[in-house]
Amino acid sequence: MEITATSVWTDLEAIRTQNPLIQNITNYVVMNNTANALLALGASPAMVHAQEEVANFVNIASALVVNIGTLSAPWVTGMEVAMQQAAYAEKPVVLDPVGVGATPYRLHTVQKLLSQSTPSVIRGNASEIKALVEHHVQSKGVDSTYSSDTAVEAATQLAREIGCVVVVSGAKDYITDGTQVLEVEGGHPLMGKVTGMGCTASALIGAFLAVNPDALPAATHAMTVMGIAGELAAAKSSGPGTLQLHFYDALYQLTLEQIEAHSRIRMLKTVD
């Protein structure tokens, strides 16, 4: 499908109308921010991680978002069960490999999850996407030490290896299915000063996948909305605190006119 301001709006309206239930197995830091962002967007969030109930919940959810931000053994079991149930029930899955290059535990956990089932979308910053391709622990934290444009090749390779869409976020966002590469400009540097904006991006991708099974446009639409809401919010904000609040309001109020005026989506290339 053609990816334009109009297609972004079509999916956003579908989310607002359908109010899809988005299951999140996410980290302690961002549970509140991401639930609020999903609500502001028009989706219905639920933070559900217990291994005893995740599979039942997948059956009623429209998409599953798995985020490894604050890992521990019982949570990993919950992630495995939920992702496998989502594969069985054909529900879309977003995987956010937070800090995957920081420790062997994170890397091995993500490798295990990816060996058991295939997500629809993996979204990370440049350090995370590079670590996944290089199978290499670099002892970095959850923030990226590379700019997103240096990870486009890694993202393309990862998308081909796993057979999913890969999103690299940063000053510019890149979205690829291993063949096509899209670039989304937008956002604001202040977004890096609010914890979990990347986790929020992953959660929003989940909401777009719930209404659009075509993962490349769905992820591109989500990153476009993130960027525009971030840009509009930053223009009203004096720092990270007010940015977070204005970000929710911008998501909630986003109009077709704003999307048409601010979206900057470019097809970068098609790789053979």
Ligand SMILES: Nc1ncnc2c1ncn2[C@@H]1O[C@H](COP(=O)(O)OP(=O)(O)OP(=O)(O)O)[C@@H](O)[C@H]1O
């Ligand atoms: N310098 C920047 N300019 C414009 N937008 C940015 C900038 N940095 C981040 N963003 C936007 O902020 C959002 C989060 O991206 P980022 O790459 O910072 O995620 P992350 O490192 O995974 O964050 P976290 O781990 O805190 O959740 C994306 O929508 C991205 O486009």
Ligand SMILES: Cc1ncsc1CCO
């Ligand atoms: C700060 C932080 N630490 C673990 S997860 C998380 C949220 C941003 O990724």
Ligand SMILES: [Mg+2]
């Ligand atoms: Mg992150």
